[in-house]
Amino acid sequence: MTQAAPVTKKKPVSKTTPKPMQNLEITDHQATVGKCFADNAKMTMRNVNVFYDDKQAIHDVSIDIAKNEVIAMIGPSGCGKSTFLRSLNRMNDTVDICRVEGQICMDGEDLYSPKLDVVELRARVGMVFQKPNPFPKSIYENVAYGPKIHGLADTRVDLDEIVENSLRKASLWEEVKERLHQAGTGLSGGQQQRLCIARAIAVSPEVILMDEPCSALDPIATARIEELIEELSQNFTIAIVTHSMQQAARVSHRTAYFHLGRLIEVNPTEQVFTMPEHQLTEAYITGRFG
Amino acid sequence: MTKKPMTDSSNHLDKIKKSLSRRNRAEKRFRWYGRMAVFVGLAAVMVLFTDIISKGHGAFRITYVELQVTYDQDMIGVENLTDPAQLALGDWEALSKAALRNEFGDVSGRRDKRKLYGLISSGAGYDLKDRLLANPLLLGETENVWILADDDIDTYYKSWLDGEPYAARMSAKQIQWIDELHAQGKIRLQFNSNLFTRGDSREPEQAGIRGAVMGSLLVLILTLMLSFPIGVSAAIYLEEFAPRNRWTDFIEVNINNLAAVPSIIFGLLGLAIFINFFHVPRSVPIVGGLVLTLMTLPTIIITSRAAIKSVPPSIREAAMGMGASKSQVVLHHVLPLSLPGMLTGAIIGMAQALGESAPLLMIGMVAFIVDIPAGFSDPATVLPVQIFLWADSPERAFIEKTSAAIMVLLSFLIVMNTVAVWLRKRLERRW
Amino acid sequence: MQATNILILILGLGAFAFFLGRGRSLALAKPLGGIRKLHSLPSYYGLHAALWCALPSLVLLFLWIMFDDPLINSIVIESVAADIAPTDTASYNLLINKIANLADGILPRKGESAALIAAADHMSSLRVISRWALTALLLTISLLGLLWGWSRISASFRARPVVEKVMQNILLACACLAIFTTLGIVLSVMFESIQFFRSVPIFDFVFGLEWSPQTAIREDQVGSSGxxxxxxxxxxxxxxxxxxxxxxxxxxxxxxxxxxxxxxxxxxxxxxxxxxxxxxxxxxxxxxxxxxxxxxxxxxxxxxxxxxxxxxxxxxxxxxxxxxxxxxxxxxxxxxxxxxxxxxxxxxxxxxxxxxxxxxxxxxxxxxxxxxxxxxxxxxxxxxxxxxxxxxxxxxxxxxxxxxxxxxxxxxxxxxxxxxxxxxxxxxxxxxxxxxxxxxxxxxxxxxxxxxxxxxxxxxxx
The missing domain is CATH 1.10.3720.10 (MetI-like)
Incomplete structure (x- = not known):
């Protein structure tokens, strides 16, 4: 595949409902349907293309993420939703062959501008991964890691307070307060994931990205994480990638449907799951592919 | 559960922003340490090679002096050129001495004469003998011959040509003679064929690495013949047949530990078992080969096992499914598929054996041996030990020789490793 | 006969046994209706015969070569004239080397004492006897093994499992070499060390602060103990x-x-x-x-x-x-x-x-x-x-x-x-x-x- 369209090219994004298409093919000029944009946008993405070497993983995605909303990104596997999520805090930088084009802004600041320090960005946009990845350190050290590297706590007392607060917010405190100095890897899968969430919120990020945070967990642990997301949405903006439509339906305010690297539809979650605008979305949520 | 108010987010952001420059400096510093470390390693390679080459490149050429030699029968004291007894007793040095006196007629006094005779190699007489025997018609004739110069003269002449004369072991007379010879074009550098065709010698200008190379070759052949089949067999047993039990674990622990045992310990083993217990003679390639076999076995077993492991189980299952016995599966499928990896391992093991010297010191392969070994039971030394011996010699000219021998050794190793890499690239199968 | 020649002879016999065994199994199979009536493939019968023929001989050859020199040496030393008999290990080694060199013709015999020459001759004759005895023994064993392996061949004989079992044991032996190497290291180092600790207490060795191992050449010199x-x-x-x-x-x-x-x-x-x-x-x-x-x-x-x-x-x-x-x-x-x-x-x-x-x-x-x-x-x-x-x-x-x-x-x-x-x-x-x-x-x-x-x-x- 050759170079994608230049970033400057303005693409019309329809806000009105188009006529349902008769087939499920995607053309190059596929436009996103639904409500992509928000008035109180925390993050704005415009014409984002992501490439792995020559292979294009994300085609021309434009979307806003509003303040304190929970936006779910769904779609069949390999649709690029995780890739897109990872480009929001520039985790894709760690992949040598990955290239991001287009504009991604937070509070009007271009995240890919050379002036921006990626360290600061990642402190502001936290991330929780698919598989719980606590560091091989104690529970306390796991949560204290962020505050320590960023110099957020001046005293030991401050640090203790941040750790306790974060663990409380991740509703893990009661379970681990007696064994803060035992290894984080000794916790159960669900607890590990909540530990990772506690670790992420310990630096008070503005946005939290969650990349299929429950895919490695059992239903009970999943339910607790979902409750947690609900609580966290009061303070944080959350973007969550999930392969579970029920989860998207339960936790998110808006849902974005990705298909083969394209953003097909963005709408309030209720609408997406009851009367999707686009035929592809409908096909997906009714289980015709997945 | 009481929720304390979280520290203000913007306050956090300020702190983070403030820490950025310090942290970015630390990041740069750390990255720089890393670069430095890699650079130090690479620089060490460069310095080492440059040092060896700059010290050793001169050894491939050696100084010859042109003299007029008269093959005077009376002077030699030999009547019959076909009688070995007479040849052995002949005064061959008289020929070269006479030629020197002939060239510089004005030399008198014992000291000056000794200095004069010191211009050419003390083995020059024997070279003239060989020349005469090759062409008996020369007897009684006179001819101009390029004669090998003494090592001190060689060192001086080379350094003089380079513009930094090293005259510590030269007398003023000798320097003057060299100047005269140089002015007449009767002294020159020639390709040093002795280095490749002769065995060891106490005289640097006569010494060569042929004996050591042959010794290394013999030892390596024996090592390869023993360690490759045994190592591959052991690897096959451990990977394909061994039951999972304590005995197998014990064998594995043994192999892994042997791979890390200092090589000199294998020398002690060879000395105590092969030489003192079984009375195998010292200094012969047989003992060297046996000791190096034991030493390289762990390496070969470990790499062979890795090669066998890389054959996917599906191949085995497919063959088993056809009703092949375990041995047939191994012989027909696993072995051919893992052979390239095993060969690579064997070459690497041989390279390791070729460079090894410590255990061979223990079993007497450090002796001064002039003759070139022709068989597994002839006393021999090997190339690295020859390097060790020469490096220990006081004569300055041996530094050059040692470096040259090192260059030869390193080129063998480079060739072996290149072949190993090539083999791996060429025959490696990706599953 | 040289050891290498004997080796080649045994291997040749082994190859001969292989073809003989294979041929016999093929001949057996023919009237039965092809090799599928045999328990194993013909080559396994061949290998079975070859193993019986060569393996015992090879083991014996190996052991013989390991032990015949020390044995001959001790016999020669036993019989050597009293005036040149060795008194300690050093002179023993020296004497053995000298006799061996004389026997091999490396040293000229001229000027050596009659006792030495006699010992050298003794050694040469013993060596010749040893080699011929070995050759005869090995040939007998090989032929017997060949006969046995050949005679066992029948359509129902399970040659493959036997051959595979033997092969597997050979592989096991190779793997065990690592253990023997470790054992060899431990034993050789231990044995000599124990001898050392007899003359120098282990405590002095491990904790002593002075190292000067120069032992004197003459017994009566000062500091001869090092x-x-x-x-x-x-x-x-x-x-x-x-x-x-x-x-x-x-x-x-x-x-x-x-x-x-x-x-x-x-x-x-x-x-x-x-x-x-x-x-x-x-x-x-x-x-x-x-x-x-x-x-x-x-x-x-x-x-x-x-x-x-x-x-x-x-x-x-x-x-x-x-x-x-x-x-x-x-x-x-x-x-x-x-x-x-x-x-x-x-x-x-x-x-x-x-x-x-x-x-x-x-x-x-x-x-x-x-x-x-x-x-x-x-x-x-x-x-x-x-x-x-x-x-x-x-x-x-x-x-x-x-x-x-x-x-x-x-x-x-x-x-x-x-x-x-x-x-x-x-x-x-x-x-x-x-x-x-x-x-x-x-x-x-x-x-x-x-x-x-x-x-x-x-x-x-x-």
């Missing part, structure tokens, strides 16, 4: 190893980190093998480099600062040894660092950690067991390294912790004590084995411990 306190050697070894580690650990570790975490793929593909070159250079080359380039350089450098640096300083030997160990540490560290799961890096980077913070606070702690194991293996290597110290470190045992001075090491002393001509049973020679025992024990413990750590570490992330 002193064998090995502490200065241990200290010297540790000093040189410490210098080596001081060079190798930071450089090796940092370059592994740089190549694993920072370097681009192209830098990695070239820099890694280039560093590995250092591992492939023979130690004797490092020794030469240390003795002739680094040591004089350091001495001159020291002199220009007014420091007196020995020309055989521990610094030169240790520094060059460190360079040798760099690739060892860097490749081991590289292995363990790349084994740390990517999710750890992602987790840390996503928190806003810089790359160096990730390395220092997450990756290194996670990889620490593996790194420690690797460093321990490297220490074991430094302790056992021989050529560099033999060529670049000193001979004189000195109890010092100053790397600018000359020290000697355990391996240097082993080499010094065992090269050169000396009698085998003197405490001086035996001391080398006692040092070898120390060296083996220490490196073995380090290795077992380190390999255990590394193995556990690997399992953790597999």
């Amino acid at each position: 002193s064998f306190g090995a502490v200065p050697l241990f200290v010297g070894t540790l000093l040189v190893s410490a210098v080596a580690m001081f060079v190798a650990v930071p450089v090796g570790l940092m370059s592994a980190i740089y190549l694993a975490e920072y370097a681009s793929k192209s830098v990695r593909t070239y820099a890694k093998p280039a560093l590995e070159i250092l591992a492939g250079i023979p130690t004797v080359v490092y020794g030469f480099f240390a003795a002739l380039t680094v040591a004089p350089f350091l001495r001159d450098l020291g002199a220009s600062f007014g420091l007196s640096v020995s020309s055989e300083s521990a610094l030169a030997a240790g520094g060059v040894m460190g360079v040798m160990i760099i690739p060892f540490i860097s490749s081991l560290a590289d292995d363990v660092i790349t084994a740390v799961p990517q999710s750890m890096r992602d987790g840390s980077l996503a928190m806003g950690a810089t790359q160096s913070e990730t390395v220092r606070r997450v990756i290194i702690p996670a990889a620490l067991p593996g790194i420690v194991g690797g460093v321990m293996l490297a220490i074991s290597r430094a302790i056992g390294e021989t050529m560099i110290v033999v060529m670049a470190a000193g001979m004189a045992a000195k109890l010092t912790a100053n790397p600018l001075e000359s020290v000697t090491t355990v391996t240097v002393q082993i080499v010094t004590l065992l090269t050169g001509d000396q009698e085998f049973d003197s405490p001086k020679t035996l001391a080398a084995f006692a040092l070898g025992l120390m060296l083996f024990t220490v490196t073995l413990l380090l290795n077992i411990f380190a390999l255990h750590i590394v193995k556990k570490y690997r399992e953790q992330y597999d």
Whole structure:
């Protein structure tokens, strides 16, 4: 595949409902349907293309993420939703062959501008991964890691307070307060994931990205994480990638449907799951592919 | 559960922003340490090679002096050129001495004469003998011959040509003679064929690495013949047949530990078992080969096992499914598929054996041996030990020789490793 | 007959047996309706016959060759005339060598005593008898084996399992060679060490502060016993190893980190093998480099600062040894660092950690067991390294912790004590084995411990 369209090219994004298409093919000029944009946008993405070497993983995605909303990104596997999520805090930088084009802004600041320090960005946009990845350190050290590297706590007392607060917010405190100095890897899968969430919120990020945070967990642990997301949405903006439509339906305010690297539809979650605008979305949520 | 108010987010952001420059400096510093470390390693390679080459490149050429030699029968004291007894007793040095006196007629006094005779190699007489025997018609004739110069003269002449004369072991007379010879074009550098065709010698200008190379070759052949089949067999047993039990674990622990045992310990083993217990003679390639076999076995077993492991189980299952016995599966499928990896391992093991010297010191392969070994039971030394011996010699000219021998050794190793890499690239199968 | 000829003969007989056995099985199969009526493939019957024919003979040949020389020697010495009979081990070895050389015709017989000539003749005749007896015996055994293997061939005979069982046992024997090697090392070193500790108390050896193994040539000379306190050697070894580690650990570790975490793929593909070159250079080359380039350089450098640096300083030997160990540490560290799961890096980077913070606070702690194991293996290597110290470190045992001075090491002393001509049973020679025992024990413990750590570490992330 050759170079994608230049970033400057303005693409019309329809806000009105188009006529349902008769087939499920995607053309190059596929436009996103639904409500992509928000008035109180925390993050704005415009014409984002992501490439792995020559292979294009994300085609021309434009979307806003509003303040304190929970936006779910769904779609069949390999649709690029995780890739897109990872480009929001520039985790894709760690992949040598990955290239991001287009504009991604937070509070009007271009995240890919050379002036921006990626360290600061990642402190502001936290991330929780698919598989719980606590560091091989104690529970306390796991949560204290962020505050320590960023110099957020001046005293030991401050640090203790941040750790306790974060663990409380991740509703893990009661379970681990007696064994803060035992290894984080000794916790159960669900607890590990909540530990990772506690670790992420310990630096008070503005946005939290969650990349299929429950895919490695059992239903009970999943339910607790979902409750947690609900609580966290009061303070944080959350973007969550999930392969579970029920989860998207339960936790998110808006849902974005990705298909083969394209953003097909963005709408309030209720609408997406009851009367999707686009035929592809409908096909997906009714289980015709997945 | 009481929720304390979280520290203000913007306050956090300020702190983070403030820490950025310090942290970015630390990041740069750390990255720089890393670069430095890699650079130090690479620089060490460069310095080492440059040092060896700059010290050793001169050894491939050696100084010859042109003299007029008269093959005077009376002077030699030999009547019959076909009688070995007479040849052995002949005064061959008289020929070269006479030629020197002939060239510089004005030399008198014992000291000056000794200095004069010191211009050419003390083995020059024997070279003239060989020349005469090759062409008996020369007897009684006179001819101009390029004669090998003494090592001190060689060192001086080379350094003089380079513009930094090293005259510590030269007398003023000798320097003057060299100047005269140089002015007449009767002294020159020639390709040093002795280095490749002769065995060891106490005289640097006569010494060569042929004996050591042959010794290394013999030892390596024996090592390869023993360690490759045994190592591959052991690897096959451990990977394909061994039951999972304590005995197998014990064998594995043994192999892994042997791979890390200092090589000199294998020398002690060879000395105590092969030489003192079984009375195998010292200094012969047989003992060297046996000791190096034991030493390289762990390496070969470990790499062979890795090669066998890389054959996917599906191949085995497919063959088993056809009703092949375990041995047939191994012989027909696993072995051919893992052979390239095993060969690579064997070459690497041989390279390791070729460079090894410590255990061979223990079993007497450090002796001064002039003759070139022709068989597994002839006393021999090997190339690295020859390097060790020469490096220990006081004569300055041996530094050059040692470096040259090192260059030869390193080129063998480079060739072996290149072949190993090539083999791996060429025959490696990706599953 | 030469041993090699006998070997070829046996192998030839084995090949003959193979074709005979195969032929017989084919002949058997024909009236039965093809080889599918046989239990095994014809070649297995052939192999079965060949194994019976060759294997016992080969084992016997091997044992015979191992033991006939010592046996003949002792018979010859038994029968030698009393006036030249040896009195101790040294003269025994000397005499045997002389007789053997006379028997082989290496030494001219002219001028040797009649007793010696007689002994040499005796030896030659014994050797001839031995060879012919061996040849006859082996031929008989081979033919009997061939006959037995051949006679057992029948359509229902299960040749394949038998052959496979034998083959498998041969493979097992090869694998067990590792155990025998270890056993051989332990036994040989232990045996000589025990002899040594009979003359020098083990306590004096391990804790003694003075090392001067020079035993006098004449019995009545002063200090003929020498002193064998090995502490200065241990200290010297540790000093040189410490210098080596001081060079190798930071450089090796940092370059592994740089190549694993920072370097681009192209830098990695070239820099890694280039560093590995250092591992492939023979130690004797490092020794030469240390003795002739680094040591004089350091001495001159020291002199220009007014420091007196020995020309055989521990610094030169240790520094060059460190360079040798760099690739060892860097490749081991590289292995363990790349084994740390990517999710750890992602987790840390996503928190806003810089790359160096990730390395220092997450990756290194996670990889620490593996790194420690690797460093321990490297220490074991430094302790056992021989050529560099033999060529670049000193001979004189000195109890010092100053790397600018000359020290000697355990391996240097082993080499010094065992090269050169000396009698085998003197405490001086035996001391080398006692040092070898120390060296083996220490490196073995380090290795077992380190390999255990590394193995556990690997399992953790597999």
